[in-house]
Amino acid sequence: MIPLEEIRQISVVSPSKIVMLVIDGLGGLPDAKTGKTELETARTPYLDHLAKKGVCGLIDPVSPGITPGSGPGHLALFGYDPLKFIVGRGVLEALGIGFELTRSDVAARGNFCTVNDEGLITDRRAGRITTDKCAELCTLLGQIKLEGVELFVLPVKEHRFLLALRGDGLAAEVSDTDPQQTGVAPNMALSTEPQAKHTAHIVNTFINEASEILARHHPANMTLLRGFSKLPDIPSMPEIYKLTPAAIASYPMYKGLAKLVGMKIFNADSGINEELNILAHYYGEHDFFYIHVKEADSAGEDGDFKRKVRVIEQVDYALPQLLNLKPEVIIVTGDHSTPALLKGHSWHPVPVLLRSQWCRPDNVKEFSESDCISGGLGRLSTTDIMPLAMANALKLTKFGA
Amino acid sequence: MIPLEEIRQISVVSPSKIVMLVIDGLGGLPDAKTGKTELETARTPYLDHLAKKGVCGLIDPVSPGITPGSGPGHLALFGYDPLKFIVGRGVLEALGIGFELTRSDVAARGNFCTVNDEGLITDRRAGRITTDKCAELCTLLGQIKLEGVELFVLPVKEHRFLLALRGDGLAAEVSDTDPQQTGVAPNMALSTEPQAKHTAHIVNTFINEASEILARHHPANMTLLRGFSKLPDIPSMPEIYKLTPAAIASYPMYKGLAKLVGMKIFNADSGINEELNILAHYYGEHDFFYIHVKEADSAGEDGDFKRKVRVIEQVDYALPQLLNLKPEVIIVTGDHSTPALLKGHSWHPVPVLLRSQWCRPDNVKEFSESDCISGGLGRLSTTDIMPLAMANALKLTKFGA
Numbered sequence: 001m002i003p004l005e006e007i008r009q010i011s012v013v014s015p016s017k018i019v020m021l022v023i024d025g026l027g028g029l030p031d032a033k034t035g036k037t038e039l040e041t042a043r044t045p046y047l048d049h050l051a052k053k054g055v056c057g058l059i060d061p062v063s064p065g066i067t068p069g070s071g072p073g074h075l076a077l078f079g080y081d082p083l084k085f086i087v088g089r090g091v092l093e094a095l096g097i098g099f100e101l102t103r104s105d106v107a108a109r110g111n112f113c114t115v116n117d118e119g120l121i122t123d124r125r126a127g128r129i130t131t132d133k134c135a136e137l138c139t140l141l142g143q144i145k146l147e148g149v150e151l152f153v154l155p156v157k158e159h160r161f162l163l164a165l166r167g168d169g170l171a172a173e174v175s176d177t178d179p180q181q182t183g184v185a186p187n188m189a190l191s192t193e194p195q196a197k198h199t200a201h202i203v204n205t206f207i208n209e210a211s212e213i214l215a216r217h218h219p220a221n222m223t224l225l226r227g228f229s230k231l232p233d234i235p236s237m238p239e240i241y242k243l244t245p246a247a248i249a250s251y252p253m254y255k256g257l258a259k260l261v262g263m264k265i266f267n268a269d270s271g272i273n274e275e276l277n278i279l280a281h282y283y284g285e286h287d288f289f290y291i292h293v294k295e296a297d298s299a300g301e302d303g304d305f306k307r308k309v310r311v312i313e314q315v316d317y318a319l320p321q322l323l324n325l326k327p328e329v330i331i332v333t334g335d336h337s338t339p340a341l342l343k344g345h346s347w348h349p350v351p352v353l354l355r356s357q358w359c360r361p362d363n364v365k366e367f368s369e370s371d372c373i374s375g376g377l378g379r380l381s382t383t384d385i386m387p388l389a390m391a392n393a394l395k396l397t398k399f400g401a
Numbered sequence: 402m403i404p405l406e407e408i409r410q411i412s413v414v415s416p417s418k419i420v421m422l423v424i425d426g427l428g429g430l431p432d433a434k435t436g437k438t439e440l441e442t443a444r445t446p447y448l449d450h451l452a453k454k455g456v457c458g459l460i461d462p463v464s465p466g467i468t469p470g471s472g473p474g475h476l477a478l479f480g481y482d483p484l485k486f487i488v489g490r491g492v493l494e495a496l497g498i499g500f501e502l503t504r505s506d507v508a509a510r511g512n513f514c515t516v517n518d519e520g521l522i523t524d525r526r527a528g529r530i531t532t533d534k535c536a537e538l539c540t541l542l543g544q545i546k547l548e549g550v551e552l553f554v555l556p557v558k559e560h561r562f563l564l565a566l567r568g569d570g571l572a573a574e575v576s577d578t579d580p581q582q583t584g585v586a587p588n589m590a591l592s593t594e595p596q597a598k599h600t601a602h603i604v605n606t607f608i609n610e611a612s613e614i615l616a617r618h619h620p621a622n623m624t625l626l627r628g629f630s631k632l633p634d635i636p637s638m639p640e641i642y643k644l645t646p647a648a649i650a651s652y653p654m655y656k657g658l659a660k661l662v663g664m665k666i667f668n669a670d671s672g673i674n675e676e677l678n679i680l681a682h683y684y685g686e687h688d689f690f691y692i693h694v695k696e697a698d699s700a701g702e703d704g705d706f707k708r709k710v711r712v713i714e715q716v717d718y719a720l721p722q723l724l725n726l727k728p729e730v731i732i733v734t735g736d737h738s739t740p741a742l743l744k745g746h747s748w749h750p751v752p753v754l755l756r757s758q759w760c761r762p763d764n765v766k767e768f769s770e771s772d773c774i775s776g777g778l779g780r781l782s783t784t785d786i787m788p789l790a791m792a793n794a795l796k797l798t799k800f801g802a
Contacts, residue, residue: 063403065788069801379779
C-alpha cells in the first residue's frame with residue numbers, strides 16, 4: 001500500500017461524494033445443497049446492477065489467510081495498515097461501550113473469573129454471570145481508591161468489563177494478568193517497559209483490593225485483565241484525505257473506530273432504512289459517509305445462513321434511497337467474511353464493488369463471491385480501497401511529475 | 402506478507418493435517434504445436450478433481466519477473482520472505498548431506514571440474530563423475546592441512562561436494578571461484594568485506610593444494626567453489642506455526658532446506674510411491690508434511706517436455722494413496738516454473754491448488770496454468786500459501802479483536 005503521507009500530499013478537496021456501505025461479515029461460504037453463498041443466495045437486483053455498471057474484486061483485510069477482528073478489518077477499509085495501527089483490546093472494549101478515553105488513559109479488558117481455595121483459576125468466565133450481576137460488581141469495584149489515579153470499572157457483557165485508569169504518568173506497557181488457561185493462578189501485572197512500573201503497581205493494587213471485595217461473590221470471586229492499551233496515535237481521515245467524513249452506525253465499537261479516525265458520528269439504532277434517512281438528511285454536510293450494517297455479521301456468527309441472506313436482501317431493498325442521492329462514488333463491501341458455515345469471522349477475501357462514472361468496466365454480472373473473482377479490481381488489499389475511492393471521486397492528483 | 406512474529410502470535414495446535422506436495426519446477430510454457438504446457442498436456446484426473454473441488458491460483462515465489470533458485474522458492478513455500486532470509490548455497494549443501502554446521506562454520510558448494518592444459522574450464526561438472534569417485538577424491542582433499550582451520554570435504558552427489566571450514570574468526574564474505582561458464586579460468590576467491598580477508602586466503606590455499614592433488618585425476622582435475630555462507634538466523638516452523646513438520650524428499654538440498662526450518666527428515670530415494678508410503682506410515686506422527694518431487698524440474702532443465710509430462714502423470718497416478726489419508730488441507734504446487742522450452746528455472750508464476758473443507762469454490766475445472774489464472778486465489782505471493790494452509794486447517798486464530 002502507498003504510505004498515508006503520500007496520500008496526504010496528493011489528496012484534494014472537491015465537491016464529489018463517496019459513500020462506503022460496509023455490510024459487516026459480508027463474505028460467505030456456499031451452502032452444501034445449493035452451492036451458493038449467502039450473498040449469492042440473496043435476491044439483490046440493485047447490488048447486481050451496481051456490480052454490472054461498476055467494477056468488482058476481492059479484498060484481503062490484513063493478508064491472505066489471516067482472519068481479522070473488527071478493528072483491523074475497519075482500519076484497513078479506512079485506508080490504515082492494520083499491521084501498523086494496532087488498537088489494543090482494552091481500547092476496543094472502551095470503544096465498544098462508548099466510553100470516552102482521553103489520550104493518557106490506560107484501558108484493559110477485564111473478565112470476572114472463578115478461583116478455588118488455593119487461588120487457582122477454575123473458570124475464566126465465572127460461569128458467564130449475567131450482565132446485571134456484572135454491572136453490580138463493577139459498581140463495587142468502582143469504589144476502590146487508588147492513589148493519584150481515577151478509576152472506571154464498567155460492565156460490557158456477561159463476565160466482561162472495562163477497566164480504565166486516568167491520571168498522570170500512566171503507561172500501557174503492562175503484561176496480561178489473564179493466563180488464558182485454568183488450573184493456574186492469575187499472573188501478576190508486570191511492566192514490560194520501565195515507564196510502566198508505576199502503572200503495573202497500581203494494577204496489582206487494584207487486583208488485590210478487587211479480590212477482597214469479590215471474595216463473597218463466588219463464582220465471580222476474582223478478576224483477570226488483559227490488553228492494556230492507550231488510544232493509538234493515528235492520523236485522522238480529514239488530515240490524510242482532506243475529507244469531512246461521517247459515520248452512520250449503531251454498534252458502539254464501529255462508532256468508536258470511526259471516531260478514532262476523525263469521523264463525525266451519527267447514531268442509527270433501527271437498521272438500514274434509518275441509516276439511509278440520516279444519509280439523505282445530512283448528505284449536504286459531508287463528502288464521505290461510512291454506513292455500517294452489523295446484522296449480517298451477527299447472523300453469520302450465529303450460523304444462521306437464512307438470516308444473513310435476509311439481512312443482505314434488506315440492504316438491497318433499501319438501496320434506491322442511496323442511489324437517488326447519486327453519490328459520485330459508491331463502495332459496497334465488508335470488513336471481513338463471516339460464513340454462516342464457520343459461525344465466525346474467517347480469512348476468505350471479501351467481495352467489493354465500486355461504482356463511479358470513471359470505472360473501467362469488467363464482466364461481472366452480479367455481486368457475488370464467484371463473480372468477483374474475475375472482477376476488474378482483481379484481488380487487492382483492503383487498504384487499496386480508500387485510494388481507489390478517492391481516485392474515482394477525482395480527489396487525488398498525480399503522484400510525481 | 403504478514404510478519405512471522407504475527408503468525409506466531411495467532412497460530413494454535415490442532416489435530417488437523419496439512420500436506421504440501423511440491424512438484425519441483427511445476428509451471429511450464431506451451432508446446433508450439435499443441436498450445437499446451439507440460440501440466441496441461443499431462444493426463445491428471447486426480448489433480449483436476451482436487452482443483453475442481455478446491456481453490457486455485459498463481460503464485461510468485463519472490464516477485465513477478467524474478468526467477469528463483471531452489472532456496473528462495475522453497476523458503477517462500479514455507480512462509481519465509483526469501484528477500485529477508487538468505488540461505489547460502491554452501492549451507493544448503495551441508496544441511497542436505499546431514500553435515501552439522503556450527504554457527505561459526507563457513508560452508509561452500511564445490512564442483513569437481515575439468516580444466517585443460519591452459520587452466521581453462523572445459524567442463525564445470527567433470528563429466529559428472531560417479532558419486533563413488535567423488536567420495537574418493539573428497540577423502541584425498543580432506544587430508545589437506547590448513548593452519549588453524551579444521552577442514553571438511555564431503556561428497557554430495559556426482560561431481561558435487563561440500564567444503565566446510567571450522568575455526569576462529571572465519572567469515573563468509575568470500576566471492577565465488579566458480580565463473581559459471583567454460584572457456585575461462587576459475588576465479589580467485591576474494592573477500593568482499595574486510596573481515597573475510599583471512600578466510601579468502603585460506604580458501605585460495607585450499608584450492609591450490611587441491612589442484613596439485615587432483616592433477617592426476619582427470620577429468621576431475623580442479624575444484625570450483627561458490628556460495629560461501631554461514632547458517633542463517635531463521636525461526637523454525639515449530640516456533641512460528643506450532644507444527645510438527647516433516648519432509649519427505651530424496652535430494653540433499655531439499656532435505657537441507659527442510660531441516661533448516663525445523664522439519665524432521667524422511668529420506669525417499671525411489672520416487673513418489675515410496676514418498677507416499679512414508680507419508681502413510683508416519684501420518685499419525687506429524688501435522689505437516691512437505692513432499693518433494695524433483696524429477697519434473699530435472700526434466701524441465703533437460704528440455705525434455707515429454708518426460709516432464711510423464712513425471713506429472715506419475716504423481717497424479719499415485720495421488721489416491723495421499724487422498725485416502727484425507728488430510729484436512731492439501732496443497733499442490735511448485736517452488737518455481739521450469740519450462741522445458743527454457744531448459745531452466747523461469748519467472749513464470751506457479752500454479753497452485755488448495756483443497757480443504759473450507760475452500761470457497763471457484764470456476765477452475767482442471768489443474769492447469771491457464772485455468773489457474775481465473776482461480777479464486779487470484780495471483781498471490783508464494784509466502785501467502787502457508788498462512789492460507791494454516792487458516793484452512795483452522796490453525797490460526799483471529800488477528801486483533
